[in-house]
Amino acid sequence: MAQFFKHGWHLPLSWWNTNFKLSVMPVKKIKLLCALGSHKIVSPLLLAVCLLMPATANAVLLTVNNFSFENPSTAPATFTGDQASGPADWSVYNAGDTNSFRYFGVWNPATTDSYTDPVPDGFNVGVVFLLNTFSIAEAGLQQVLPSTLEVSTRYTLSVDVGNFDPGSGSAPWDFTGFPGYRVDLLAGGVVLASDNNTLMPAEGRFLTSTISYTVGASHTNAGQALAIRLVSLNGTGVEVNFDNVLLDATAVPEPSSRSLVALGLAFLLLAIHLKRQDALARR
């Protein structure tokens, strides 16, 4: 104990290893020992480390209906949709102009050259088709989810975003370029987080947009319905495609209270162990 106070917290690792039998272990091994409860036979210090390690919480996949735009089922090289309603379970989001030449639905690119990449999931992709010669207002697809915003939870939303290749058979529309996109996560109609056009998929390619949003101990929109909005910014290129819309939720323990308790327990265990070591040394 005297040695501990003499050197304070700046003791070399070898001292810790000798006194606490805690080797330099890979994090994976420490996690395994923590999970197995082996700390009881390793050392109190390992138990303290276990207490300080963040808890592993499992992500729960929330329901996004028709997340892959497979409804309606659509034949290869076929668009199914209209100007007023989106694919099943999705509705049209029109930010400004509802009368211009704009279509919403699903597209099955099989047998066409509209995509070099395979469809991210299933056969269809969601379609937001806007001719910006009629209006520059953004538009897209949106869905209110069955889940509500929960406190102490981290949400992760991922969506594959595609750039329709002009290919050789897309006339009379010119799909050259990319109109830009935005993915919004909402609760109670309020936007919580967005990916505002940070990715630039090449012609005929998909990229995955991912956004995260962590809710603390309280939130103005807690208990209100979550929603997802997939937007085309209506720049040059006519069409943006979306697919594989996945939203998961992970419980997040309150960091302040959890770490305070863990730190307190860790110091208590260390003090007990040091006292025992000191008593043994005096014998």
Ligand SMILES: [Ca+2]
């Ligand atoms: Ca799909």
Ligand SMILES: [Ca+2]
């Ligand atoms: Ca394009």
